[in-house]
Amino acid sequence: MSQTAGMNYKQCFTDAVVAALMALVVFGPIMGVVLDGYKFDIDFQRVAVIVALVFVGRLIMSYYFQTEKGKAMIFKYASNHDGVTVNPPHFKSKMIWVIPLVMIIGFLIPFVASKYILTVLILGLIYVLLGLGLNIVVGLAGLLDLGFVGFYAIGAYALALGYENLGLGFWSMLPIAAIAAAFAGAILGFPVLRMHGDYLAIVTLGFGEIIRLVLTNWVSLTHGPNGISAPLPTFFGLEFKRRSASGETFHEFFNLPYDSGYKYMFVYLVLFIVVWAVLFIKHRLVKMPIGRAWEALREDEIACRSLGLNHVLVKLSAFMLGASTAGLAGVFFATYQGFVSPSSFTFFESALILAIVVLGGMGSTLGVVIAAFCLTVLPEMLREVAEFRVLIFGILMVVMMIWKPRGLVRVTRNGFAAREGAVK
Amino acid sequence: MSQENILKVENLVMHFGGIKALNDVTFDIKRGSVSALIGPNGAGKTTVFNCLTGFYKATGGNIMLSANGKETSVIKVLGEPFMMTDFISPVAFIQRLKYKMFGGSHLVNRAGLSRTFQNIRLFKEMSVVENLLVAQHMRVNRNLMGGILNTKAYQLAEEEALERAFYWLGVVDLVDFANRLAGELSYGQQRRLEIARAMCTNPEIVCLDEPAAGLNPSETEALTKMIRVLRDEHKTTVLLIEHDMGMVMDISDYIVVLDHGEVIADGGPDDIKSNPKVIAAYLGAEEGEEVTL
Ligand SMILES: Nc1ncnc2c1ncn2[C@@H]1O[C@H](COP(=O)(O)OP(=O)(O)OP(=O)(O)O)[C@@H](O)[C@H]1O
Ligand SMILES: [Mg+2]
Numbered sequence: 001m002s003q004t005a006g007m008n009y010k011q012c013f014t015d016a017v018v019a020a021l022m023a024l025v026v027f028g029p030i031m032g033v034v035l036d037g038y039k040f041d042i043d044f045q046r047v048a049v050i051v052a053l054v055f056v057g058r059l060i061m062s063y064y065f066q067t068e069k070g071k072a073m074i075f076k077y078a079s080n081h082d083g084v085t086v087n088p089p090h091f092k093s094k095m096i097w098v099i100p101l102v103m104i105i106g107f108l109i110p111f112v113a114s115k116y117i118l119t120v121l122i123l124g125l126i127y128v129l130l131g132l133g134l135n136i137v138v139g140l141a142g143l144l145d146l147g148f149v150g151f152y153a154i155g156a157y158a159l160a161l162g163y164e165n166l167g168l169g170f171w172s173m174l175p176i177a178a179i180a181a182a183f184a185g186a187i188l189g190f191p192v193l194r195m196h197g198d199y200l201a202i203v204t205l206g207f208g209e210i211i212r213l214v215l216t217n218w219v220s221l222t223h224g225p226n227g228i229s230a231p232l233p234t235f236f237g238l239e240f241k242r243r244s245a246s247g248e249t250f251h252e253f254f255n256l257p258y259d260s261g262y263k264y265m266f267v268y269l270v271l272f273i274v275v276w277a278v279l280f281i282k283h284r285l286v287k288m289p290i291g292r293a294w295e296a297l298r299e300d301e302i303a304c305r306s307l308g309l310n311h312v313l314v315k316l317s318a319f320m321l322g323a324s325t326a327g328l329a330g331v332f333f334a335t336y337q338g339f340v341s342p343s344s345f346t347f348f349e350s351a352l353i354l355a356i357v358v359l360g361g362m363g364s365t366l367g368v369v370i371a372a373f374c375l376t377v378l379p380e381m382l383r384e385v386a387e388f389r390v391l392i393f394g395i396l397m398v399v400m401m402i403w404k405p406r407g408l409v410r411v412t413r414n415g416f417a418a419r420e421g422a423v424k
Numbered sequence: 425m426s427q428e429n430i431l432k433v434e435n436l437v438m439h440f441g442g443i444k445a446l447n448d449v450t451f452d453i454k455r456g457s458v459s460a461l462i463g464p465n466g467a468g469k470t471t472v473f474n475c476l477t478g479f480y481k482a483t484g485g486n487i488m489l490s491a492n493g494k495e496t497s498v499i500k501v502l503g504e505p506f507m508m509t510d511f512i513s514p515v516a517f518i519q520r521l522k523y524k525m526f527g528g529s530h531l532v533n534r535a536g537l538s539r540t541f542q543n544i545r546l547f548k549e550m551s552v553v554e555n556l557l558v559a560q561h562m563r564v565n566r567n568l569m570g571g572i573l574n575t576k577a578y579q580l581a582e583e584e585a586l587e588r589a590f591y592w593l594g595v596v597d598l599v600d601f602a603n604r605l606a607g608e609l610s611y612g613q614q615r616r617l618e619i620a621r622a623m624c625t626n627p628e629i630v631c632l633d634e635p636a637a638g639l640n641p642s643e644t645e646a647l648t649k650m651i652r653v654l655r656d657e658h659k660t661t662v663l664l665i666e667h668d669m670g671m672v673m674d675i676s677d678y679i680v681v682l683d684h685g686e687v688i689a690d691g692g693p694d695d696i697k698s699n700p701k702v703i704a705a706y707l708g709a710e711e712g713e714e715v716t717l
Contacts, residue, residue, distance in 0.1 A: 086551045086603045281572055288571035289557075289564045292550075296558040299547035306477060306541075307559045307625055308533035310526065415603040416553045421591025 012062035019058035023051050085410065089417035095366070106272050110265040118264045122336050124376045125271045126329050131356040131368040132278055133325030138354065139363035140291065141318035142298025143193070144201040147208025148353050150188075151181040151323040153215060153345035155330020157222065160230040160340050170233035174331050181327025182320040189319040193312050196301070208350055215342040227341025230334035232263050233270060240266060264336070271332050278325060282365055285321075287414065294318050295363070359400055361407020370408055429490070430455040430629050430661050431476070431537075436485035438471055438685075445471045446685040449485070453629070453678070458655050458662045460672045462696075463682035464705060469665045470542055472682070473631050477539045478502050478529030491536030491628035501535070503527040534562060538627035540618040542634050542665075548607030552598060552617060555606050556589035559624035592620040595653065597646075612643050616650075623654065629661040630654065636668045644668060648675050673697065681705065 024047065032047040033040050064070040087093075110118055130152060137145045158177035162168040168176070192203045215222050222228060232240050239249050240263035249258075256262075285291045293314045297304050301311055334340045356375055360367030375393075382392060400408075431453040438446040445468045453459050461469050474480040476487060478498055487498040503524040510517040523531075547555050557564075565571070565581035593599045596616035601609060606617060615635055622630050635651075636644045648671055654660045666672045672679065673693045681689040681696060683705040689696060696702055 084549045084605060086605060089603065284572045284574070288568075289561055289566050290568065290571070292554060292558050293561055295550060295554075296547045299549055300545050302479065303541070303545040303547065304558070305479075305529045306533055306539050306545075307621070308530045308538075308562045309558070310528065310530050312526075312528075413551050413554065413605075415551070416586060418599055418602055419587060419590050421589075421594045422587040423591050 007066050012059055012066070015062040016055050016059040020051050020055035023054035027051070084413060086413045087415045089415040091415060103276070107269070110268045115261045115264055118261070118268055119336070120377055120380045122264065122268050122271060122332070124373045125268070125275050126333050126336070127353070127356060127372040127376045128275055128369050129271075129278060129325055129329035129332070130353045131360065131372040132282055132365065133322040133329065134353050134357050135322075135360070135363065135365070135368050136282070136285075136294070136318050136325070137322035138357050139361075139368075140286065140298065141294040141315060143315060143318065144197065145204045145319075145322070146201050146347075146350055146354070147204035147206065147211075148322070148326055149345045149347070149350040150204075150208040150211035151185060151326035152330045152333070152349070152353075153211050153340075153342070154181045154184050154323075155327030156230070156334035156340045156344070157215060157228070157330070158327065159331045159334045160228040161221070163231045164228060169231055170331070170335055174328065177331045178324040178327040181330070182324035185320040185323030186316060189316045190312070193315040193319065205347070205350075208345075208347065212342050212345050215345070222342075225342060227339055229339050230337070232335055232338065233266060235266060267332065267336050274328060274332070278328070279365065279369075286363075286365075290314075290317060355397060359397070359407060361409045361411060364407060364409040364411045367407050367409030427490075428454060431490075431663070432486075432488040433472075433476070434486040434488075436472065436475055436487065437483045438468070438475055438480060439483045444685055446475070446482075449682070449685070449687055451680045451687060451690055453661060453663055455628075455661055456655065456659060457677040458651060458664070458675050459678040459680065460676040461663065461665045461680050461682060462667070462669075462672055463688075467682040468685040469682055470633060471685075473539060473633055473665065476532075476631060477537060478532040489532070489535055489537055489629070494535070496532070496535040498532055501527050501531040502529070533625055533627070536626075536628040537631065538622040538625045538629075539631040540615075540622050540633055540635065542637070544611075544614045544618055546606040546614055546618060546621070548605065550606060551603055552593070552606055552609070553586070553589050553602045555617060555621050556592060556624045557585055559621045560585045560588060563626065588624060592623055595623075596620040596650065611638050612640075615639065616647075619650070623658070623660070627660065629663060632662065632664040632666075634665050634667065636666055636671055644671055647671075651675055 027050045028047055031050060032043055034043050065074055109121065113121070130148070133151075134145065134148050137143050137148070155177040158180045159170065159173045162173045162176065188204070188207050192200060195203065216225055218224070234240075241249055286295075293304070293309055294317075296307075296309070297311060297314050297318075304314070305311055333344070337344075352375060356368060356371045359375070360369070360371035378396075379393065382388075429452040433449060433451050436446055436449040438444075449468075449472060461472060463469055471480065475482045476498065478501065481502050482499060485499075489496045489498060501523055504520060506517075506520060510520055547558060550558070564585045565578045567578065569575075570578040590599065590602070593602055596619060598609075598613060598617060598620070601613065606614065609617060615638070619630075619632065619635060622632075632651075636647055639647060651662055651664070652675065654662055664672075664676075673696075676693055679690065679693060679696045680687055681699075681702050688701045688705060689699045691699075
């Protein structure tokens with residue numbers, strides 16, 4: 001192969017050495033020091049392998065990026081910001097074919113899939129809901145919310161507490177929890193939504209922690225860290241337990257042998273329907289005046305105010321709708337686990353939901369759905385290499401941010417056909 | 425309600441800490457006129473606009489806007505601090521609390537005044553049409569249920585909003601760019617789009633901050649025509665800040681000259697042209713020295 005004039009081996013080598021040194025600093029303590037009871041062993045071999053891998057990888061990468069092909073690739077990615085595009089008017093999305101297909105497959109899955117797959121899918125769908133909720137707040141309205149898990153917790157605890165104290169079941173708590181979470185969003189939002197950016201992020205971060213601490217410490221109500229059990233949904237009054245104290249159970253009514261899989265099947269189907277409903281509402285919302293106002297607010301708050309939009313109320317509506325979606329997700333989470341405890345609602349959860357939104361592409365619905373499944377199903381698939389799960393996760397995020405900083409799916413906007421103008 | 429003057433600015437004072445951006449600015453704007461606010465850089469013109477539109481809370485003075493059939497005090501709708509008397513009269517207290525909680529510059533726009541910005545502020549990642557639709561937020565069907573279920577009333581309101589948007593795109597000659605992102609437009613197009621957006625809120629008075637900045641002579645010519653259309657066909661009062669003297673003298677009925685936060689002269693174009701104080705302020709010449717504008 002003829003070398004191009006710009007081929008610089010020294011550069012490749014320095015790059016690789018720097019990368020290897022960095023790998024040594026990062027991985028040395030993490031992987032080189034292995035705890036063994038009260039003492040620790042030093043494992044040079046593992047570190048050496050990793051550092052060598054990084055060195056070779058970086059060498060190859062440096063070399064590749066100096067070839068014509070590599071340069072073309074860099075150019076392609078550097079000049080392509082994957083920005084927003086406007087669809088031509090009357091644009092027909094290919095999703096018209098995909099959506100019914102996904103719907104049908106989704107409906108059939110519970111009847112063929114194993115219980116394990118079903119639980120993973122339920123978790124995936126719960127994160128889709130969370131992602132959609134946060135997508136309204138962060139992706140559309142541009143409000144960085146780091147305490148989103150607080151609303152999720154409110155939804156989950158609403159179901160458990162409503163059942164324990166008021167005797168309300170899944171179906172009555174589903175809307176009530178959504179409303180309770182929206183209400184909490186309003187209470188938090190009204191005083192703080194006059195702030196922007198970093199300040200808002202800090203306040204919401206605090207809010208999420210406050211909720212968790214209250215749940216942990218208000219022992220008389222929430223049983224503290226011990227958690228509290230949550231009810232299962234009922235099928236027109238039929239319960240999914242083996243035996244029911246009150247009336248018939250599902251399997252008795254239909255003369256089926258008892259199977260604990262039925263309840264997951266049912267939760268999955270209900271959740272599936274709710275997710276589609278939320279997707280539909282979200283799809284409508286972004287086209288409606290309120291959705292436009294959210295996006296306008298993200299783009300330029302001052303301009304919004306100059307056009308007569310009450311910025312506080314617009315932000316509040318985004319905050320409340322996002323929170324209520326999280327409340328819904330919380331109810332499903334509680335019923336699927338059958339049990340809630342404060343340890344499920346840590347900051348890591350908020351960060352994960354935020355990662356879903358950012359990875360999916362701010363404001364893109366499809367992106368959020370894909371990212372939610374990636375980030376929940378992928379860790380399950382990586383169970384074999386459990387030790388390195390978070391590491392792989394982190395690397396994936398870094399790579400994503402470099403190659404597709406605007407998210408997996410690029411945002412498209414609706415085009416409008418030109419028409420005769422008129423003022424009335 | 426004074427029919428003649430749409431805007432009355434009295435003894436407006438604006439201080440930023442130690443900087444006295446405006447001291448005692450007083451002027452009236454006649455309904456249906458094209459007026460201009462001119463002055464050297466840093467004279468405080470944009471600051472006047474920001475006070476008028478409620479982005480700055482004036483340190484002192486009074487701004488009365490009489491549009492949409494009512495008188496609005498810009499200072500009041502921004503939410504004034506509580507006074508002793510409020511704690512005696514519940515009505516006054518509640519009103520002040522209302523403005524404190526829900527007041528703000530958006531109320532000034534709803535009262536019939538809209539503006540453009542010196543450094544263009546479009547919604548860059550939204551399409552040109554969407555920019556105009558956002559501006560009509562207060563006029564469209566905002567019913568959540570109606571929108572989600574896509575009812576007839578909602579569709580009708582949206583269609584009407586789109587027609588209005590395309591009307592204004594026609595006026596500013598941007599119909600061909602309707603489905604482009606606002607941020608992709610050229611500078612001159614962005615300026616025109618911002619004017620169209622301001623007009624979509626159906627204002628009685630529109631304040632343009634340097635609309636001709638960065639335009640070439642023929643574009644400036646087109647802009648002048650457009651401003652006349654606003655005044656003559658839409659009965660909109662126009663108040664503009666501009667450094668292009670040719671254009672200002674061409675279209676203005678009334679000119680206010682600002683320097684160092686004070687009104688140094690006001691009147692028709694001919695008065696201003698020959699006013700020695702104005703000439704001195706612009707050219708930095710001593711008063712009484714012979715200069716021509
Ligand atoms: N937010 C602010 N904080 C502090 N000082 C300000 C602020 N806004 C304006 N000023 C000061 O007020 C004075 C007037 O500024 P202004 O922007 O009104 O000038 P202008 O007449 O619009 O000038 P130009 O023709 O350059 O646009 C300047 O001295 C400026 O430094
Ligand atoms: Mg200015």
